[in-house]
Each structure stands twice: as structure tokens, then as C-alpha cells.
Amino acid sequence: MSVQTREPEAADEKPKGGDRAQYGVCAFLVLLGVMVIVDAMRISHFASSNDPVGPRPVPIILGVLLLITAAVYTVDVTRGGRGEPESGEDIDLTSRIDWRTVLLVIAAFAVNAVLIEWAGWVISGTLLFWGTAFALGSRHHFRNLAVAVSLSLITFYSFAIGLGVNLPAGLLQGIL
Amino acid sequence: MDSVAHLLDGFAAVLAPSTLLVALIGVIAGTAVGVLPGIGPAMTVALLLPLTYGMEPTQAFILFAGIYYGGMYGGSTTSILLNTPGESASVVTAIEGNKMAKAGRAAQALATAAIGSFVAGTLANVLLVLVTPVVVSFAISLGAPDYFALMMLAFVAVSAVLGASRLRGITSLLLGLVIGLVGIDSVTGQRRLTFDIPQLADGIDVIVVAVGIFAVGEALWTAAHLRRSKPTVIPVGRPWMGAQDWKRSWRPWLRGTAFGFPFGALPAGGAELPTFLSYVTEKRLSKHREEFGKGAIEGVAGPEAANNASAAGTLVPMLAIGLPTTATAAVMLAAFESYGIQPGPLLFERQPTLVWTLIASLFVGNLMLLVLNLPLAPTWAKLLQIPRPYLYAGILFFASMGAYAVNAQPMDLALLLVLGLLGFGMRRFGLPVLPLIVGVILGPRAEQQGRRSLQLSGGELSGLIGGPVALTVYAAIALILLWPLLRRFAPRLLRRDTPARTG
Numbered sequence: 244m245s246v247q248t249r250e251p252e253a254a255d256e257k258p259k260g261g262d263r264a265q266y267g268v269c270a271f272l273v274l275l276g277v278m279v280i281v282d283a284m285r286i287s288h289f290a291s292s293n294d295p296v297g298p299r300p301v302p303i304i305l306g307v308l309l310l311i312t313a314a315v316y317t318v319d320v321t322r323g324g325r326g327e328p329e330s331g332e333d334i335d336l337t338s339r340i341d342w343r344t345v346l347l348v349i350a351a352f353a354v355n356a357v358l359i360e361w362a363g364w365v366i367s368g369t370l371l372f373w374g375t376a377f378a379l380g381s382r383h384h385f386r387n388l389a390v391a392v393s394l395s396l397i398t399f400y401s402f403a404i405g406l407g408v409n410l411p412a413g414l415l416q417g418i419l
Numbered sequence: 420m421d422s423v424a425h426l427l428d429g430f431a432a433v434l435a436p437s438t439l440l441v442a443l444i445g446v447i448a449g450t451a452v453g454v455l456p457g458i459g460p461a462m463t464v465a466l467l468l469p470l471t472y473g474m475e476p477t478q479a480f481i482l483f484a485g486i487y488y489g490g491m492y493g494g495s496t497t498s499i500l501l502n503t504p505g506e507s508a509s510v511v512t513a514i515e516g517n518k519m520a521k522a523g524r525a526a527q528a529l530a531t532a533a534i535g536s537f538v539a540g541t542l543a544n545v546l547l548v549l550v551t552p553v554v555v556s557f558a559i560s561l562g563a564p565d566y567f568a569l570m571m572l573a574f575v576a577v578s579a580v581l582g583a584s585r586l587r588g589i590t591s592l593l594l595g596l597v598i599g600l601v602g603i604d605s606v607t608g609q610r611r612l613t614f615d616i617p618q619l620a621d622g623i624d625v626i627v628v629a630v631g632i633f634a635v636g637e638a639l640w641t642a643a644h645l646r647r648s649k650p651t652v653i654p655v656g657r658p659w660m661g662a663q664d665w666k667r668s669w670r671p672w673l674r675g676t677a678f679g680f681p682f683g684a685l686p687a688g689g690a691e692l693p694t695f696l697s698y699v700t701e702k703r704l705s706k707h708r709e710e711f712g713k714g715a716i717e718g719v720a721g722p723e724a725a726n727n728a729s730a731a732g733t734l735v736p737m738l739a740i741g742l743p744t745t746a747t748a749a750v751m752l753a754a755f756e757s758y759g760i761q762p763g764p765l766l767f768e769r770q771p772t773l774v775w776t777l778i779a780s781l782f783v784g785n786l787m788l789l790v791l792n793l794p795l796a797p798t799w800a801k802l803l804q805i806p807r808p809y810l811y812a813g814i815l816f817f818a819s820m821g822a823y824a825v826n827a828q829p830m831d832l833a834l835l836l837v838l839g840l841l842g843f844g845m846r847r848f849g850l851p852v853l854p855l856i857v858g859v860i861l862g863p864r865a866e867q868q869g870r871r872s873l874q875l876s877g878g879e880l881s882g883l884i885g886g887p888v889a890l891t892v893y894a895a896i897a898l899i900l901l902w903p904l905l906r907r908f909a910p911r912l913l914r915r916d917t918p919a920r921t922g
Contacts, residue, residue: 268848272590279597279612286609295878296870298604302611305600309593312586319586326587326849331637332456332501333807335646340847344642348815349836352635355819356832364820371819372812375638379645381808390809398820407473409827410820 262325269317276309347378363413364403368395422552425771429779432772433481441478442780444470445485446787452486453493454799455810456501457641460730461746461856462633463490466814468626468754469821476758477773481780483754487747488540488784491730492792495532495723496799500525500653509726511694515711515718520653522714529796530658531668531716532723537789538669539676539724543731544781546680551767551778554739558764563871564885566740568892570865572686573742575896578854580689591850594841595858598623605863606870618830625753627822628859629746631835632852634818636842638811643843645807652803658796668720671701675724682725683732686742690729697721731781738762738774741864749856757825 283302328336351374358367372391381387399419403410412419432438448470453463467486471479498509499516512532519528561569578588601612602622613619660668678693678700701717702708711718736742741763743749755762760770767774792799822835845852869883876882884890898905 262848265848268590268844268850271844272593275594275597279600282612286611294606294870294874296873298607298609298611301866301869302600305593305596309597312590312593315586316590324584324586326584328849329640329846331641332497333641333646333810334644336644338644340643341645342643344645345639345843348639348642348811349840352815352819352832352836352839356829356836359819359823359832360829364823368816368820372816375812375815376808379642379808379811380647381806387808391812394813394816398816402469402472402820402824406470408469408824410824411827 262320265320265325266317269313269320272309272313272316276306276313278306279303279309280306344378344380348375351375351378359413360411361413363415363419364410365392365395365399365415365419366413368398422548422775425775426548426779428772429775429777430782432477432776433779433783438478438481438780439783441474441481442485442784443787445482446489446784446791447485449486449489450493450496450788450792450795450799451489451802453490454496454802455493455805456497456803457637457810458490458814459633459746460487460490460494461629461750462637462814463493464747464750464754465626465629465633466817466821468750469817469824471754472824476760477776479754479758480773480777481784483751484777484780485784485787487730487751488536488727488781488788490747491727492533492536492788493799495536495726496529496792496796497803499528499532499719500655500800501803509694510691511698511722512719512726514698515715518712518714519716519719520655520714524714524716525653525655526658526796527660527664527716528714528719529655530660530793531664531720533658533789533792533796534660535668535672535675535720535724536727537785538672539679539726539728540731540785541782542673542676543680543683543728544778544785547731547734547781548778550684551735551739554735555764555767558740561740561764561888562885563868563875564883565888565892567865567868567872567883568885568889568896569686569740569742570861570868572892572896573744573857573861574854574865575899576686577689577744577857578851579899582851582853584849587848587850588854591845591852592854592858594850595628595855596862598628598855599859599862605867616830618826618828622863623834623859624822624825624831625749625856625860626757626825627831627834628838629750629753629856630818630822631838632842632845632855633746634814635835635839636846636852638814638818639839639843640846641807641811643847652800655797655800658793664716667707667716670704671697671717671721672724674700675721675726676728678721679725679728679730680732683729683744684735685732686736686740686744689745690726693725693729694722697725734778734781738766738777739764743857743860746853746856749860752860 279302283299286299330336351371355367355371369391372394373387376387399410402408448467449463452458452467453460464486471482494509495512498513499520516528574592578592579585582588601619603610603620610620675697678697682693698718701721702711705717707715733745733748736744737748737752743752752762819832822831872882
């Protein structure tokens with residue numbers, strides 16, 4: 244995988260002073276740059292008359308650029324540079340990152356990814372919707388479940404059966 | 420003219436009842452999803468892609484045109500009624516639009532936005548019809564070095580011109596280029612960054628990247644900072660405008676169109692700059708300058724027109740050269756590719772029916788939006804009240820469905836999560852997402868054109884310079900990159916100049 248999960252060290256989020264967690268971004272860029280270069284070196288040298296460049300130079304250039312950017316980024320952070328976190332209609336930036344909610348949403352998403360083939364879209368999609376709604380603080384359990392089940396069924400029938408989109412039936416094969 | 424005949428054929432194709440129905444579905448779905456808070460036009464298009472699966476290309480693109488315009492229109496409704504807009508292009512609309520709504524003039528704000536979008540969209544489509552064939556005939560003479568140079572210009576423009584921080588723009592671009600590297604090299608068949616995972620050999624689907632970064636990233640980021648209080652939505656009746664509003668709106672609409680279209684059509688386009696320029700101009704020209712900042716209708720009419728006109732302008736480089744300059748255009752380009760269609764000058768020769776039907780459907784979709792949105796605005800406003808847990812659960816639900824349906828690979832869902840975490844991190848650290856998306860889609864093409872150029876020159880680097888077109892483009896890139904330096908030093912040089920001349 245080209246992109247690794249970044250763990251933003253969100254320990255300090257105070258607006259005053261530098262945003263030290265940004266050093267994590269720099270470290271991530273260094274890691275990514277090294278990874279791209281190492282991967283490019285592994286490719287056997289390959290150049291022919293109809294392709295004098297071969298598959299190696301572009302990743303190497305990108306890797307070097309990543310390392311340079313990481314260096315410039317580090318300088319920027321030490322000088323107090325910071326990126327504005329994205330705001331939005333439903334976003335309250337005065338609060339700290341609510342890791343519990345984020346992790347619950349990720350868990351609901353992961354459950355869907357693991358179960359989709361075996362259990363089928365109707366079951367895994369229901370779990371995804373219900374789990375996310377719960378994580379985000381909806382406590383109308385019955386209504387949540389009703390919405391989740393009906394959305395899954397509607398999408399399954401309209402997309403998988405109606406439009407021929409690939410959605411697995413899974414456990415409920417033959418029942419739906 | 421040839422293009423007029425083609426366009427008429429296109430209209431004939433669009434005006435069939437079944438096709439009109441498809442366009443109507445596109446417009447309604449696009450507006451409904453675009454109105455939802457937190458969903459910008461690019462995410463609307465990415466999330467609604469599954470609707471087009473299993474359709475033949477022409478129908479799919481008509482649906483797409485509807486979704487595109489609907490999503491944009493929905494976005495401006497959100498920014499007027501809720502403030503804090505979903506995407507950078509409607510930031511300016513929100514300034515005056517939300518003030519108007521708070522002052523009890525929501526109906527007029529929505530009306531001037533809707534009618535202005537229609538006027539600007541229609542005029543811009545006419546310009547699109549006139550300009551695109553010219554660009555195509557120019558583009559057909561371009562060689563690999565010229566394409567390479569134009570793509571470099573697009574990279575520099577999206578990462579260094581738009582957005583607050585060049586450094587962060589370039590970082591985002593590099594991340595996108597690396598994601599674009601994943602997979603089998605098209606020339607030599609060598610695997611790059613696949614880590615021996617067979618599913619990665621075909622590369623990471625741009626749709627998966629777009630849905631991951633936009634939808635999953637947004638949902639996770641909102642989960643981290645969810646506002647627990649209920650949002651205040653301003654109630655609205657049916658949009659209408661009085662004679663005075665018409666009088667104050669029509670000129671800003673036309674001026675907005677004049678700003679929007681050229682900026683959209685340039686390879687360094689985008690809607691932020693023209694909407695902002697339009698706002699500043701209207702403020703300067705207005706007879707009601709004291710109303711600006713308190714809800715001046717000109718401040719909604721002009722930027723909304725500029726926004727819509729620039730969206731049509733974006734289609735010129737996208738269709739004629741294959742060069743997307745906005746996130747929405749990048750997602751559309753990816754959708755074209757999933758049908759095996761390569762936008763570019765050859766598209767107009769090989770599939771004129773498809774292109775011109777698409778362009779004709781832009782006119783039709785635009786008209787449908789106007790007819791639908793004036794009476795339906797109160798309904799759309801109700802969508803703003805959707806409970807947030809359901810909204811974001813729904814975004815993740817449809818994101819997973821769409822991403823899974825591309826290849827039927829559970830692996831894509833894992834990728835989607837990883838990309839979502841990347842999108843989360845980018846939002847946390849203020850990295851813009853547009854350069855990443857453009858990098859993913861244009862990166863592999865730029866490499867291909869670059870290698871083709873060097874192949875023609877036998878490996879000599881001079882092959883990249885090519886002809887006068889490429890040289891001009893490189894000069895433009897140099898100017899963009901050196902602009903901050905010039906701005907810093909030029910006044911000093913001038914100042915040194917003046918006394919020398921007088922003394």
C-alpha cells in the first residue's frame with residue numbers, strides 16, 4: 244500500500260505556540276519518500292530504445308521531492324507555520340479530537356469491510372449504518388435499526404438487482 | 420458551423436423522453452445530495468457514480484451532467500441557509516447570502532442564486548460550444564512535450580496558486596502523485612509500490628481515492644469534532660424577486676459570467692478566484708455599498724454566476740485536452756475513463772455524438788434546475804435538518820457501496836479506510852485535497868507523456884522542451900513560481916528606479 248495510516252499525535256492541540264503534531268507529517272513524508280525510493284531501487288534496471296527512461300526515474304524523483312518537502316516542512320513548522328484545520332457546517336473546532344467517536348466509526352467501517360463478502364451487503368451495510376449512527380451519538384436504537392435495514396434492502400434491490408451493480412447477497416443468498 | 424450541426428444532433432438525442440427522464444433523475448439526485456451539509460459537488464459526483472453503473476455511456480453522461488449542475492446548485496442553497504459553505508467556491512456566496520437570509524430575505528437570495536446560475540450557466544454553455552472546437556483544433560496539433568508541459572502547469576496551478584499555503588499544496592500534490600504510481604508500469608510491465616498484493620497491480624482506482632479522501636475523510640473528521648448543538652436552519656418559502664432585485668441582479672450576473680468562464684477555461688482555473696473577483700467588483704460598482712456585509716443582493720448574484728460560469732469553463736480543458744483543474748472535473752474524468760473514454764481532442768473526432776449530447780444535456784439540465792428549484796426550495800431546505808448521525812452514517816454507507824461496486828473487492832474497502840484516514844490527517848493539518856486528486860489522475864498521464872517525449876528525442880532531456888507551446892507554458896510556470904519573489908522585490912526595484920530617473 245502506498246499510503247500508511249498516519250497517527251496524528253494530537254496530544255497538544257492548543258492554538259497557542261507551534262502545532263508540534265505537524266512534525267508527525269514531516270516524519271510521514273520522510274518515511275513515504277524512503278519507501279518510494281527503496282521500492283524503485285528494487286525494480287530491475289529496464290531501459291530499451293523505445294523507452295529510454297524506464298520505470299525507475301519517476302519514483303526516484305518523487306521520493307527525492309518528498310524528502311526535500313519534508314525538510315522544508317520541518318523548517319516551516321519550527322518557524323511557527325501551521326495549517327488551518329478544515330472547518331465546516333457540523334464541525335466544532337473548539338473541541339478536542341474525540342478519539343472515542345472516531346475509533347467507533349472506524350470499527351463500524353472495518354466490520355463492514357470484513358463481513359461484506361461472507362455476510363452480504365444487506366447485513367454488513369446495516370451494521371455499518373447502525374454502528375456509525377450509534378457512534379455519532381444517536382440513541383434511538385430501534386429507529387436507527389429500522390433506517391439501517393431499510394436503506395440496505397432498498398440499495399440492494401435497486402442497485403444489485405435493478406442496475407446490476409456488484410453487491411454480494413452473502414448469507415441471505417436465496418432469501419433476498 | 421460543424422459544431423452547431425453536432426449540437427443540434429445532441430439536442431435531438433437529449434430530447435427523447437427516456438433521456439429527459441435520466442436528466443431529470445440526475446438533476447434531482449444531484450441537488451438532493453448536494454444540498455446535504457458537508458457534501459460538496461465533487462463528493463456528490465463521486466457518491467452518485469454508482470447510479471451510472473450498468474448504463475450505456477451516453478445515458479450515463481447525461482445523468483452526470485444533471486448531477487454536476489444539481490450538486491453545485493445544492494451547495495449554494497446550503498451556504499445561503501446555513502452559512503459555512505461546503506466548498507471553497509461558494510465561500511463568497513455565503514458572505515452576503517447568509518446575511519440576506521438572516522435579514523429575512525432568504526427567498527430573494529435563493530432566487531438570485533438560482534436565476535443567476537441559470538443565466539450564467541446558459542451563457543457559459545454557449546461560450547463552451549463556441550470555444551471548445553477552437554481549443555480542439557489547437558490541441559490536435561499538440562505533441563507529447565506540450566501535453567507534458569500543460570500537465571506540469573496544472574500541477575503548479577492547483578498546488579501553488581489555489582489555497583493558502585504553497586508548501587501544503589505541494590505536499591498534497593506529491594501524496595497524490597505517489598498514489599498514482601501504484602500498480603503496473605504501463606510501458607514496461609514492472610510493478611511499482613504494489614508490495615506483492617495482487618489487487619494493487621491494477622493501481623488504485625481514482626474513484627476509490629476520491630470517495631476515500633472526500634467522503635470517508637470528511638465523515639471521520641466530522642466524527643472527531645461533531646457539533647453537538649442543533650444547527651440553525653433559516654426557514655424559507657418559495658424563492659421570488661421583486662423588480663428592484665431584478666434591477667440590481669442582472670448586471671452582476673453578466674459580469675460574474677465574464678469573470679467565471681475564462682478563469683474556468685484556463686488550465687490554471689478554479690472557481691475561487693473569479694468568485695472573489697466578482698464579489699470585489701460588485702462591491703466597488705454597487706450603488707448600495709453600505710449594504711455589503713449586511714446582505715447585499717449583488718454580492719450573491721455576481722459570485723453565484725461566476726461560480727456556475729467557471730464550472731462550464733472547466734469543461735473546456737477537461738473535454739478538449741483531458742486536463743481537469745477542479746476536483747469535480749477530476750472525478751468526472753475518472754468516470755469517463757471507467758467507460759474506456761479518453762477525453763482529449765480525439766474524443767471529438769471519434770465520438771462526436773457522445774460529446775455533443777453531453778453538452779446539449781448541460782443546457783437541458785440547467786433549465787430543469789431552474790424550473791425545479793424555485794418551487795422545490797422549501798423541500799431542499801428541509802433536508803438541511805437531517806439528523807447528523809444519519810447524515811454521516813449515510814455518507815459512509817453510500818461511500819462503501821460505491822467503492823465496493825467498482826471492482827467487487829473487499830480490499831477496496833480497506834483501501835478506502837486507509838485513504839479516509841489520510842483525508843482525516845489532511846483535514847487536521849490543513850493540507851488541501853484538490854492537488855492530491857489532480858495528482859492521482861494526471862500523474863500517470865504526465866509520466867506517460869514525459870516518457871514519450873524522451874523516447875522521441877532518444878533520451879535527450881531537450882526532448883521535454885519541445886516547441887513554442889511548451890516553451891510558453893514553461894514561461895507561465897516560471898512566472899507563477901517566481902511571483903511571490905517578484906512581488907517582494909519588484910517594488911523595491913521600482914523605487915530604486917524612480918530616484919535614478921529624477922536624479
